[in-house]
Amino acid sequence: MPSSNEAGTVTGENAPPTRSVDSRPPGGDTPEPRIGDVSESGTGRAPAASAYAHTNGSGPAATASTHAVRVENITKSFGDVHALRGVSFAAARGTVLGILGPNGAGKTTAVKILSTLLRPDSGTAVVAGHDIRKDPAGVRRSIMMTGQYAALDENLSGRENLELFGRLMGLGKSAARKRADALLAEFDLVASGRRPVRQYSGGMRRRVDIACGLVVRPEVVFLDEPTTGLDPRSRQGVWDLVSALKEQGITVLLTTQYLEEADVLSDNIIVIDKGTVIAEGTADELKEKTGGSYCEVVPLDPTQVGRAATALGDLVPPALALSLGGAERLSIPAPEGAATLAEALRRLDAADIALADIGLRRPSLDDVFLSITGHPGRAEQPGDPA
Numbered sequence: 394m395p396s397s398n399e400a401g402t403v404t405g406e407n408a409p410p411t412r413s414v415d416s417r418p419p420g421g422d423t424p425e426p427r428i429g430d431v432s433e434s435g436t437g438r439a440p441a442a443s444a445y446a447h448t449n450g451s452g453p454a455a456t457a458s459t460h461a462v463r464v465e466n467i468t469k470s471f472g473d474v475h476a477l478r479g480v481s482f483a484a485a486r487g488t489v490l491g492i493l494g495p496n497g498a499g500k501t502t503a504v505k506i507l508s509t510l511l512r513p514d515s516g517t518a519v520v521a522g523h524d525i526r527k528d529p530a531g532v533r534r535s536i537m538m539t540g541q542y543a544a545l546d547e548n549l550s551g552r553e554n555l556e557l558f559g560r561l562m563g564l565g566k567s568a569a570r571k572r573a574d575a576l577l578a579e580f581d582l583v584a585s586g587r588r589p590v591r592q593y594s595g596g597m598r599r600r601v602d603i604a605c606g607l608v609v610r611p612e613v614v615f616l617d618e619p620t621t622g623l624d625p626r627s628r629q630g631v632w633d634l635v636s637a638l639k640e641q642g643i644t645v646l647l648t649t650q651y652l653e654e655a656d657v658l659s660d661n662i663i664v665i666d667k668g669t670v671i672a673e674g675t676a677d678e679l680k681e682k683t684g685g686s687y688c689e690v691v692p693l694d695p696t697q698v699g700r701a702a703t704a705l706g707d708l709v710p711p712a713l714a715l716s717l718g719g720a721e722r723l724s725i726p727a728p729e730g731a732a733t734l735a736e737a738l739r740r741l742d743a744a745d746i747a748l749a750d751i752g753l754r755r756p757s758l759d760d761v762f763l764s765i766t767g768h769p770g771r772a773e774q775p776g777d778p779a
């Protein structure tokens with residue numbers, strides 16, 4: 394499923410993600426990236442002047458800061474909709490920052506501002522050493538927005554696709570070829586590198602696709618809900634991409650509605666709701682806040698959820714009891730783990746409520762939301778149509 398390589402496009406929530414291929418000046422303007430260059434200076438581009446250069450007195454600003462992304466008090470309104478109400482966060486170089494939040498939280502607005510597609514009303518941000526207001530071109534040269542399938546040419550070989558991509562990104566002919574060969578080796582594609590892509594298996598295609606994203610090493614990659622609405626297999630492809638990027642030391646900002654995804658992929662997570670950062674920390678820290686594990690109760694008859702809640706009594710937090718409308722299952726904090734589960738079973742049994750399922754699980758995004766905000770995030774699960 395090829396997508397267009399639209400210039401400077403932020404990956405939409407449901408659109409096939411695209412790569413920004415025009416975001417670098419042609420080869421003449423900048424030094425060519427070195428093969429296998431994973432050095433601190435990234436692509437080896439010339440240092441850009443930046444008002445936010447940090448102070449060790451040498452090297453480009455990007456290398457002087459431990460943060461690849463630093464956001465300070467950004468606000469953005471659309472008319473009277475306050476999409477961002479003073480958001481601050483930072484992502485350390487080479488880490489994955491998960492930006493977790495329900496629909497309308499302000500995730501896409503934040504990503505668009507950081508990739509210079511939107512201007513903030515107030516506040517500052519520095520991306521890869523470049524101030525988004527003062528040096529948007531510098532920001533664009535340093536970032537990639539991608540998620541999934543590139544526009545691979547079916548009739549070209551993997552190697553030719555990679556080479557073509559390198560040329561599009563401004564590499565010279567021999568540099569593009571060398572980079573293609575290095576990536577084929579890195580992604581275990583040497584043997585098949587000269588066969589046309591149309592003969593590739595899904596897995597091989599995915600590896601070529603990921604490799605295309607790394608032809609020219611960006612410093613920061615933005616993934617805006619790259620897995621919303623995807624089937625599990627495609628979701629895995631995106632997860633592989635994130636891992637590959639991270640292995641290369643590239644900083645990734647990943648927005649998602651799914652705690653599980655943020656959990657698996659992120660070093661740090663910020664939770665945003667209604668344009669405000671309401672929590673931050675590692676996945677474990679966030680789960681701590683929501684009280685460890687949860688007990689999920691699924692009555693055989695979905696209309697019995699209310700009765701089940703009544704039977705469970707004080708095991709059901711008040712905020713949850715108030716937000717049960719239409720729910721088919723009940724998820725209650727289980728601070729005592731199996732003992733809470735056993736107690737829940739006893740109470741449900743005493744009230745004669747037949748169950749389709751009951752079990753302990755880790756907190757979901759909804760649990761985190763309910764716990765932090767007192768209101769549910771949303772009810773959908775990964776894989777649901779968005």
Ligand SMILES: Nc1ncnc2c1ncn2[C@@H]1O[C@H](COP(=O)(O)OP(=O)(O)O)[C@@H](O)[C@H]1O
Nearest residue numbers: 471474476494495496497498499500501502503
């Ligand atoms: N161009 C726009 N015009 C008006 N309102 C907008 C625009 N873009 C976003 N919004 C509003 O700003 C809020 C945040 O949106 P968004 O950043 O897309 O959230 P998320 O990506 O977390 O779902 C929402 O209320 C949304 O309706």
Ligand SMILES: [Mg+2]
Nearest residue numbers: 406500501618
């Ligand atoms: Mg969005």
